[in-house]
Amino acid sequence: MSTDSPHSDPQLTAFTSRLSFGIDDFQRRACEALEDGRGVLVCAPTGAGKTIVGEFAVHLALAEGGKCFYTTPIKALSNQKYHDLLQVHGQENVGLLTGDNSINSSAPVVVMTTEVLRNMIYADSAALDGLSHVVMDEVHFLADRFRGAVWEEVILGLDPSVRVASLSATVSNAEEFGDWITTVRGDTAVIVDEHRPVPLHQHMLVGNRMFELFERPRRGGDAKAKRQVNADLSRYIKHRMLGADAVGGYEDRLSRERRRRGNRSGGVNRPRMIANLEAEGLLPAIDFIFSRAGCEAALNQCLRSDLHLLEPDEVARVDAVVDAHLSELAPGDADVLGVDDWRWALRRGFAAHHAGMLPTFRQAVEELFSRGLVKVVFATETLALGINMPARSVVLERLVKYNGESHVDLTPGEYTQLTGRAGRRGIDVEGHAVVIWTPEVVPDRVAGLAGARTFPLRSSFAPEYNMAMNLIDRLGVDGSRALLRRSFAQFQTDRSIVGQARRLDDATRTLRKLDAELDAAAARRGVDVERFTEYVGLREEIRRSERAQRFVRRVDGEHAVTEELSALSRGQVISVEAGRHRGLAVVLEAAWKGADPKPLVLLDDGWVGRIGVSDFVNPPAVLGEIRIPKKADTRSRHARREIASALAKSGIERPRGRVKKRAAEPNVELDGLRRRLRTHPMHKASGLDELYRMSERRARVERDVVSLEKAVRERTSQLETDFDAVVAVLVELNYLEADGEGSLRVTPTGTVLRRIYSESDLLVAECIRAGVWNGLSPSDLAAVVSSVLFVSRRESYGAGVDSMPGNPAMRDALTGTLRVWEATNRVQERHGVVQTREPDTGFCAAVSAWASGRTLREALGAATAQGNQLSPGDFVRWNRQVIDLLEQIRLGVDPADPLAGAAKRAVSGVRRGVVASELG
Known part of the structure; x- marks a missing residue:
């Protein structure tokens, strides 16, 4: 479509006429495609202006008399886009739906989280009538391993007439993703723009000196040539290390640096760093620190300094914004929330921003930063996701982050997403990314991250209970399988299988060629090919048998450890010789049933936690036993101290000497193969090195052929295999039943599960069906429901039902919930489905106190008493999730069911005070 005529795209002309700036070529092409009735996938760097395309979709829908849903992955981004x-x-045209917040939901334009739209599709909501456009902001979120499937469910479930505008960060497989969207939704324009409207310069801060990361390109040189690391930077770091070597050695210096960086402030002098940035003209800045504690420590470090970044008139403007955001807080909550320290930091021009903060505080920081009244923000990576807080520079103190399971290196995509915040369009001529140098940070690695501008988008789509129930209810079993085959996950699998089939064909041809070459080489040396092949085959068979024996030995060892762990009982003493925690251990609680039984133990160094198969080389032997009174509450500190004292006085000692694995039993078959090899006529033949090298290569290629054949057979059916396993669980538990025509239908019981959107959806539905939550008071119901949501932020689980404060009804309901969890997991284990996470009672006391009308201080104190130090932001976030699940329960059960009424009253009890103000 031509862009020359102003009349060829009347709506685009009308849209751009109200803008105060001209639009870029990629924005124009995307908008033209939308006006032409096509869907679009726009991939462009952070800050490039992708949202202009989404806003044009809104304009188009209104101009055509239709409706537009604007979806985002997080509530904060939805709130921002709503405003x-x-x-x-x-106000009459725009609404907001975020699960816990509903404003003008019948408006022609509604901003919502992607989950809300997914739920609408499954419920066949009347709100979908007249929907003409959907904007999917941050659509690359479908790679998220926890929530990514939602994006695919929406793309697959929307009516074909709906035009979808998908906005993504730059990904290296945009064409593949676009091909998939075209396959499932029809004509879709893929528009990729890798140009940053504000150029980004890469730097490293070494001590007090700022260096450019790359050499400046030579005039007239190839702009696309690989950029070289700045030689001055490399020399300076080398001299710095040599200087360290002269005063104690590089390794000692490195060790000292690591120890120093292990303190709570992370080892970086932030006031000095900020002074350097200010001297270079690089403020305002976002300093990304990958932990909440690290952000708070950085803030406190600045508070202890004499750092002041604002003028008096700016301080007055800060106070006005802060007062407006604090207007809805209860007066008594100010001390608990640390308002004075928070305000004092803002008045000096710096702030923290992370999920542990009260949302009101985060929103105030965002507003102040956008107004230029906060010069430095210490933030976790959540700030990089869509929230409109661009800065002149972005600082990275480390290139390692915690991903929820372990500390991992930043990927090029994450580096790009974070540094993409640098450079404010229309304000800055250029943006700046600054990496703080430490001995662990190698400039070449930083250059690799900065030079890799894209990352591949991989599907995380996988069948789950709620998904399966809703798909079968809407499409039937066959229709559900057909939808699975249309998923991006299956699309990518099919593409990979094409490549695997090609490699299989190549490998097969190579194998035939090697056979011919081996025959010719053997003939030249007068070697009997059949005998030589037989001998080589015998060697390969021995190698396979040895590998199999090692595997069997390992599995047998694990089975033996499993059996011994399962047999341990309370009070028995064993020795733990592997894993992170070692020493003499007394069993506090017997193991649970499962593939990896994990008894709860107390070690002689005071550590308490569950140990499993990975903590043992050999099966644990019972070394003795100490008496633990039946009524002893092993969850209490006092009881544990007494048990530890009894263990110390018992005289039981750990075995001396190095732990050795048990000797392997003889393998008669393998011994026979080795004898045949030694007596084979070719065993003593010499001068056959070339033939052996050729046969080794042939064996490798043959193994590749076998592996590729297996991969092609298996990968095509994995999604459907997983789906069938989920369906088998649902059938056994009577959520699905045969309909008399050879298919399945949702039972009345299954209707409840269809409406529960939770990671523990099956457990929630089973608890409702079992009636273990019936008859609870509103505050007790809120507490018990929280146990299937909450995840403690600590290594060892220490808040069991027995240690719960509160009344017997709550404890009985929690005990019943655990029984249902165990029974449900047994069913899942039989069918090979990943088991549901164990309920966690760590938030029960806090939400119970809050729902009962206690103060914020009392509710947070109740959490602390249970061993969970909750930040105000976490307190609000978990209460929001409790409200969300209570509402699902209320809407899922029969309105006449007393549980519906209790859930409604529980929501009212939780939705008050600071929680209510945060819900808007």
Whole structure:
């Protein structure tokens, strides 16, 4: 479509006429495609202006008399976009739906989280009538391993007439993703733009000196040539290390640096760093620190300094913004929330921003930063996701982050997403990414991250209970399988299988060629090919048998450890000789049933936690036993101290000497193969090195052929295999039943599960069906429901039912919930489905106190008493999730069911005070 005529795209002309700036070529092409009735996938760097395309989709829908849903992955981004669109289209035209917040939901334009739209599709909501456009902001989120499937469910479930505008960060397989969307939704324009409107410069801060990371390109040189690391930077670091070597050695210096960086402030002098940035003209800045504690420590470090970044008139403007955001807080909550320290930091021009903060605080920081009244923000990576807080520079103190399971290196995609915040369009001529040098940070590695501009988008789509129930209810079993085959996950699998089939064909041809070459080489040396092949085959068979024996030995060892762990009982003493925690251990609680039984133990160094198969080389032997009174509460510190004292006085000692694995039993078959090899006529033949090398290569190629054949057979059916396993669980538990025509239908019981959108959806539905939550008071119901949501932020689980404060009804319901969890997991284990996470009672006391009308201080104190130090932001976040699940329960059960009424009253009890103000 031509862009020359102003009349060829009347709606685009009308849209751009109200903008105060001209649009870029990629924005124009995407908008033209939308006006032409096509879907679009726009991939562009952070800050490039992708949202202009989404805003044009909104404009188009309104101009055509249709409706537009604007979806985002997080509530904060939905709130921000809601306010942006409100200013343009007015209150009567714009609504907001985020699960716990509903404003003008019948408006023609509604901003929502992607999960809300997914739920609408499954419920066949009347709100979908008249929907003409959907904007999917941050659509690359479908790679998220926890929530990514939601994006695919929406793309697959929307009516074909709906035009979808998908906005993504730059990904290296944009064409593949676009091909998939075209396959499932029809004509879709893929528009990729890798140009940053504000150029980004890469730096390293070494001590007090700022260096450019790359050499400046030579005039007239190839702009696309690989950029070289700045030689001055490399020399300076080398001299710095040599200087360290002269005063104690590089390794000692490195060790000292690591120890120093292990303190709570992370080892970086932030006031000095900020002074360097200010001297270079690089403020305002976002300093990304990958932990909440690290952000708070950085903030406190600045508070202890004489750092002041604002002028007096700016301080007054800060106070006005802060007062507006604090207007809804209860007066008594200020001390608990640390308002004075928070305000004092803002008045000096710096702040923290992370999920542990109260949302009101985060929103105030975002507003102040956007107004230029906060010069430095210490933030976790959540700030990089869509929230409109660009800066002149972005600082990275480390290139390692915790991903929820372990500390991992930043990927090029994550580096790009984080540094993409640098450079404010229309304000800055250029943006700056600054990496703080430490001995662990190698400039070449930083250059590799900065030079890799894209990352591949991989599907995380996988069948789950709620998904399966809703798909079968809407499409039947066959239709559900057909939808699975249309998923991006299957699309990518099919693409990979094409490549695997090609490699299989190549490998097969290579194998035939090697056979011919081996025959010719053997003939030249007068070697009997059949005998030589037989001998080589015998060697390969021995190698396979040895590998199999090692595997069997390992599995047998694990089975033996499993059996011994399962047999341990309370009070028995064993020795733990592997894993992170070692020493003499007394069993506090017998193991649970399962593939990896994990008894709860107390070690002689005071550590308490569950140990499993990975903690043992050999099966644990019972070394003795100490008496633990039946009524002893092994969850209490006092009881544990007494048990530890009894263990110390018992005289039981750990075995001396190095732990050795048990000797392997003889393998008669393998011994026979080795004898045949030694007596074979070719065994003593010499001068056959070339033939052996050729046969080794042939064996490798043959193994590749076998592996590729297996992969092609298996990968095509994995999604459906997983789906069938999920369905088998649902059938056994009577959520699905045969309909008399050879298919399955949702039972009345299954209707409840269809409406539960939770990671523990099956457990929630089973608890409702078992009636273990019936008859609870509103505050007790809120507490018990929280146990299937909450995840303690600590290594060892220490908040069991027995240690719960509160009344017997709550404890009985929690005990019943655990029984249902165990029974449900047994069913899942039989069918090979990943088991549901164990309920966690760590938030029960806090939400119970809050729902009962206690103060914020008392509710947070109740959590602390249970061993969970909750930040105000976490407190609000978990309460929001409790409200969300209570509402699902209320809407899922029969309105006449007393549980529905209890859930409604529980929501009212939780939705108050600071929680209510945060819900807007």
